Amino acid sequence: MDTAVQNESRFVHYRQRDDIGLIVIDSPPVNALGHGVRAGLMTALNEAVADAQVKAVVLTAAGRTFPAGADIREFGKPAQPPSLSEVIAAVESSGKLTVAALHGTAFGGGLELALGCDYRFAAVEAKLGLPEVKLGLLPGAGGTQRLPRLIGVAATLPIIVEGNPVPATEAKALGLVDALAEPGSSGDSFIDAALVYARSLLAEGAVKRPLGEMPVQQPDADLFESFEAKTRQRRRGFEAPLVCIESVRNAVALPFAEGLKQERALFEKLRDSAQSRAQRHAFFAEREVAKVPGLAKDTPTNPVAEAAVIGAGTMGGGIAMVFANAGIPVRLLDAQEEALERGLGVIRRNYEATAKKGRLTAAEVEERMALIRPTVSYDDLATVDLVIEAVFEDMELKKKVFAELDRVCKPGAILATNTSTLDVDAIAAATGRPESVLGLHFFSPANVMKLLEVVRGQATSDEVLATAMRLGKRVGKVAVAVGNCYGFVGNRMLHRRQSEAMLLVEEGAAPEQVDKVLTDFGFPMGPFAMSDLAGIDVGWRIRNERRKAGDPEAPEYNWLDAIAERGRYGQKTKAGVYRYEEGSRTPIPDPEVAQIIAEHVRSKGVAQRSIEDREILERCLYAMVNEGARILEEGIAVRALEIDVIWIYGYGFPVYRGGPMFWANEIGAEAVSAACSAFRAASGREVWQPAPLLARLAETGGRFGDL
Template sequence: MLTINPVTSYSNIDGVGVITLNSPPVNALSAAVRDGIHAAALAAIADPAAHAIVLLCEGRTFIAGADIAAFGKPPTGVSLPEVQRVLEDSPKPVVAAIHGTALGGGLEVALVCHYRIAVPSARLGLPEVHLGLLPGAGGTQRLPRIVGPEAALQMMTSGVHMPAAEALHNGLLDALAPEGQLRATAIAFAQQVVAEKRPLRKIREQNDKVQAARGQPELFTRFRQSHAKQFRGFDAPEKIIQCVEAAVNLPFDEGLQRERQLFTGLVQGQQSAAQRNHFFASRQAWNIPGLAQDAATLPVQTVGIIGAGTMGAGIAMNFLNAGLPVHLVETGQEALDRGLRTIRSNYENTARKGRITPQAIEQRMALLSSSLDLQDLAQVDLVIEAVFENMAVKKELFARLDGICKPAAILASNTSALDLNEIASATARPESVIGLHFFSPANVMKLLEVVRGARTSDAVIATAMQLARKIGKVAVLVGVCPGFVGNRILAQRQREANQLILEGAMPWAVDRVLYDFGFPMGPFAMSDLAGLDLGWNKEKSSSSTLREVLCEMDRRGQKTGAGFYDYDEKRTAIPSPLVEKAIQDFARQRGVQAREVSDEEILERCIYPMINEGAKILEEGMALRASDIDVVWVNGYGWPVYHGGPMFYGERIGLPKVLAKMQEFEARWGPQFKPAKLLQELVASGRTFSDLQPAG
């Protein structure tokens, strides 16, 4: 065996030159990997005893993508196009042997090999779209030539990972190897290629599938129209479509030039910078300073959920999906039965969409038990309460659980805003109490705010973070303060949105501005969807808020066909003259003078206070880092990922501008806009949120 460099080796096995990469954790295309492939390929070509070449990887995966950390930095070592050129132009057949995942640049390397073989568990994809990019190493030109333009469009704009069996069916793979026998099978395959004198198949020369689509622009028009909602606001999907159009209509080399031009524009753009920042932020959120990576965790093999409402049922599904037994407790049989029906109905809806099998429904439901007795939770490892958001109710419940649950059990609250330390004070084991704030619908939403109390133990925190990963959540550790991180910042936006409509900006104007910014919907459309009567009591209603006024008019949201908007039979939102008059009357009664409000002011009044509140949260240590706040808002509140998150957005537009606007707003409208001390300090010192390091 010849060691090429620390991550690459070359050996000749029975007349086949085998290039082996070993660059943990995912064999990413770093400079060392690129240099190694290039040098090893030249060695194999020069080896008179090697009649074919196999490229494979050690560890858990084939090349799983580019080295994202190197984007935007000066290039070093052999370039990826040079690596591809030596493989594609090899006079000896090159076989890519794939296990784990071949993603992004990894698949683009495999696409220049003459043949591809994989184990059945392998998955292949070009997911650059998730980073605001397009495949920039020939992927947009080669993939359509092998799977066809339509399949290539779907694969690249969605970023989906194609299973090996499907890749074989689509021609992306030439053969499958038995699990655990990839090396031997790939070598045998390469020997067979030589023995049968098969041609050196270069995808760049395969034009049948792209030529068949030439002169059919409706293919692309149809694709754009059918995915318009999914692609709204994003730059990368449209550029990918343009690249595939080039693959269909231009010679290969001209298509490559077009791909490079569009890739360069994206990699230098704001959207990709924001999406790459989110990529790293999502991974950094798992890193808890002061908490060892291998911190001791507590065994959680059974879970108890108190409350079978929408939230409790959704939380239960997360654990059932992960194969953990769940015991659901309610106070009444009717509520319990309703919760059990909800869980089964959700699973049946998922099965109808083909995402799980009928057998999987029964397997998950078999893990679910239920009762009306808290005593049945005596031996569970984790209890999560999802009861009414009332401090007295929660403290009474935790006091009871303290006497019921075994000493090692974790006691968790799903509270969205209440003081976790006060809840924990009702127990004799505050170190075992933690907040697990799921977002509705809990079986769908990715975010989990893990709330650390003043006395929550490291073991409980580590266990909660580990469990979050197991159930497929994006977890962010936060501290105890009103609303924690997400809802505390949301309150700033909601306050200004409600004030703006009194000053003259109608709800549909505020919603339009925030929708155009990239949110799935504006705050008033969201209120109508959730129901304006949440927490409203007809007998106690006093017309003291606009929401109360609308509820008294029986405008309680979509469910009544009227809220801030009127709704037709398809629940299409229509601006309401009645609401406009109600707002104007309400404002007049409170002495608020109506005026023209610009779209720019709407955006600044709604967004800048969020950034400022984030700075206060960092100042108080309620979040570990600014990027954690961004992760919360992208995953839990629909902040457009191509704007990175409120804190990243604040940095992009410039913290001096944010500070100046907050000072202007404070002078004009009052102390609710008072700039955070941290914001002032950062501007004065020329630093940004990214310069802050978490304590610990």
């Protein structure tokens, strides 16, 4: 039975259960290992160690999870003892048999704390991991030194270098966990099961197993080299994964104490690096975008039990999969039976390809296909709660679709457009319920890409916006609320970059040179390879639409239009800016394109020159930053972090650079503004005039985000 509570702190409770000392961390929501928790742990441990009646200590946590990591809000602040490493060392050397009872997510410092214990007991549903690499860090409290001593180097490297969670059942097979609780154990029942396990260890005469005193089994001779080579390929440009490998290598090569010392030095080097600052910014930004400024937290939302998608093409089919993957029944409508059948065939092939990789069972494929219900009749949409239009980027066509939706959809149904550029308010005007209309801009392929731009129109109600944001999370997307303008946030900035890239080619750079500069910066592909992937005809049609509409800011006819007019639409036609061999997606420079560009340049009378890589990088990226500043000034994005998240998750901006606005902060507003002014002077183009916000930040030494 319990004795009186002893040395109870705000964050850690200690109780004696007969001959077991029970330490419970209680610092919601995730029991992060901040200073108060660390100090409480040390006090409770000392209490248990001092009590001769206590034969073993069980360390666990209240609430929904074991500590899910350190409190990264403490980064950059003066260290307050005891450090986590000191707490773990005290646990390891306590003289008492120690058991970590893990539930929820034992991540980062939480798992490192568990590694300081002699045994680990886990709930079946628990997940364990060392995800610090995703913040540009390495485990800094002994994780890279203790884990290989417990499970070996070969099993350790992917856990630390990839940073993905390990299910408790897999952890048990690896030897990371010693025993599992019965399924469904939680709360007091889980703690009781952990106490029973601890007593069974005592009854068996189990001994202490301090990992710091154990040797590391020598790995295969080429293990580190082969794993590092694969990591360089998979995580191109990232620093932390390679430093993680170095630290695990130290566990093999150095005595434990020296390995810990080197681990700490490497951790501090990474913590202070530009890449880690950027990745930590991205981590917090992703969570902040869910909180829409001006939208009350308690805004009511509408249920979405059934959805519909208009258009069974690439985007429509992908969006239908998004809903089916989330278990939401979805009507898939197309005007043509043939197009509908073709779209369903593509969806099935996508699911079956996933099943071949072992990520879905055959039964799950059929379950998801059954949730997608084809139709050619708008009348079948009368009961849906949400409908998303995904037809061609043609304003008149979209207006016709929305007029028909207004006729058939029930009151309160949300009417959304997947347009990537067009005016959401103009589309909403085709209905008698503009308050129910907004943009839900999925990114291609919709079933893969994480970003969802939620575009609020002038009349969109708070309830509809809140419902869309909540739905985004439900279907596994990072939803970002933005305002309505041409291209919204992502494509508006993309088109500025693309315009600059096009001009650079006219002035003398080769498309492959421009692409290489951007991929060397960290993008997964350059602007012209991306055009080929998306389909050149898409942008060509958008530009033609703007010209037909008399848009004064519509781009003039360019060499990419000339390529599209020859039927070179990109990868789907095996020819675009590059050519592609059958069965390959590798872009190959094509002399025919060089000739088309040369003819276009001659017709414009442009004098070409040699262009350095630095100019390409600055013109492409500073154009984006300057446009981003205008977007902030106009309130299309309320915060710089929205822009960063959109570009990281929608366009492949390297996360280790933090997004375009964070990256600009690292460069400095003064330097960016000065470069924009210099490009304006050299080109005479007003588009290079520094945005008012950028100019103000340059004058004051401010940063995007300090608004």
